[in-house]
Amino acid sequence: DTAVSQTPKYLVTQMGNDKSIKCEQNLGHDTMYWYKQDSKKFLKIMFSYNNKELIINETVPNRFSPKSPDKAHLNLHINSLELGDSAVYFCASSQVGGRGPNTEAFFGQGTRLTVV
Amino acid sequence: AQRVTQPEKLLSVFKGAPVELKCNYSYSGSPELFWYVQYSRQRLQLLLRHISRESIKGFTADLNKGETSFHLKKPFAQEEDSAMYYCALSGAAGNKLTFGGGTRVLVKP
Numbered sequence: 001d002t003a004v005s006q007t008p009k010y011l012v013t014q015m016g017n018d019k020s021i022k023c024e025q026n027l028g029h030d031t032m033y034w035y036k037q038d039s040k041k042f043l044k045i046m047f048s049y050n051n052k053e054l055i056i057n058e059t060v061p062n063r064f065s066p067k068s069p070d071k072a073h074l075n076l077h078i079n080s081l082e083l084g085d086s087a088v089y090f091c092a093s094s095q096v097g098g099r100g101p102n103t104e105a106f107f108g109q110g111t112r113l114t115v116v
Numbered sequence: 117a118q119r120v121t122q123p124e125k126l127l128s129v130f131k132g133a134p135v136e137l138k139c140n141y142s143y144s145g146s147p148e149l150f151w152y153v154q155y156s157r158q159r160l161q162l163l164l165r166h167i168s169r170e171s172i173k174g175f176t177a178d179l180n181k182g183e184t185s186f187h188l189k190k191p192f193a194q195e196e197d198s199a200m201y202y203c204a205l206s207g208a209a210g211n212k213l214t215f216g217g218g219t220r221v222l223v224k225p
Contacts, residue, residue: 004159033213041200043160043215056212090160092213104150105213107160 003027006091006108013081014116021076021111023091031055031096032074033105034066037088049074050096081115088112118143118207122216129193130224137188137219139177139203148206149179149186150213155199163188163201173197193223 004025013019025032033056034046048056049068063079078085091108119142129135141147151163164172166179166186177188186203203216 035215041218041220043202043218045212045214048212092160104162104165106162109159 003106004091004093004108006089006111008111009109010112010114012114012116015081015083017081018077018079019081019113020078021089021091021113023074023076023108025072025091025093025106027093027095027106029093029095029106030071031094032068032071033092033094034074034076035090035092035107037090037110039087043090047074047076078113081113083115086113086115118147118205118212118214120203120205120214120216122201122203122219124219125217126220126222128222128224131195132192134189134191135193135197135221135223136190137201137203137221139186139188139216141184141186141203141205143184143205143207145207149177150204150206151175151177151186151188152202152204152215153199154202160202193221195223195225197221198223 006023031050033048035043036046037043046060047066052068065077068074088110090110092105094105121140123138149166152160153163154160175190177186179186200218200220202218204213206213
């Protein structure tokens with residue numbers, strides 16, 4: 001069973017469109033993340049949710065809106081797509097709360113977004 | 117602020133040669149350091165973390181707090197080690213992982 005799954009794997013769309021990427025984790029983790037990997041392979045955190053609450057919101061255009069309907073899901077909606085949004089977007093999850101040490105982050109396979 | 121620096125973008129070595137990937141960090145508290153690996157067209161996966169103090173796939177990394185470094189080493193590189201390697205730091209803020217820029221390792225036969 002896939003621990004962190006994202007859909008779609010590939011997304012090609014025109015400038016100005018609105019699109020969503022979905023993420024689900026079945027690890028029972030309390031924290032989920034969205035990362036962006038640019039063309040130079042640099043990874044940067046965008047958002048983090050803990051128990052459905054937004055706890056990290058890096059400097060990201062407000063065209064990007066995360067939504068967490070429950071602990072196991074964190075979706076990313078992007079409005080008015082721009083050429084510069086082309087990248088690979090990774091979802092991840094980890095366990096932050098609880099008695100044990102924080103777990104490492106488990107990543108999804110990534111969504112390659114191409115804006116044309 | 118958390119910051120992770122990987123000075124080498126590309127490391128090219130021959131099979132059987134040693135390989136060392138450099139990682140330096142800045143963080144005011146006690147960090148947790150990780151190395152993640154991304155093989156071609158695959159997801160990022162954890163390679164090792166400093167608190168485990170274990171060797172994975174022949175790789176080791178030692179946290180040096182004096183030099184604020186967490187370099188990754190392997191004495192004899194194999195072709196299957198060719199991948200992107202990311203050093204990452206986790207501080208207190210919700211387990212936020214800050215990544216270095218990544219180092220591409222190419223092991224030639």
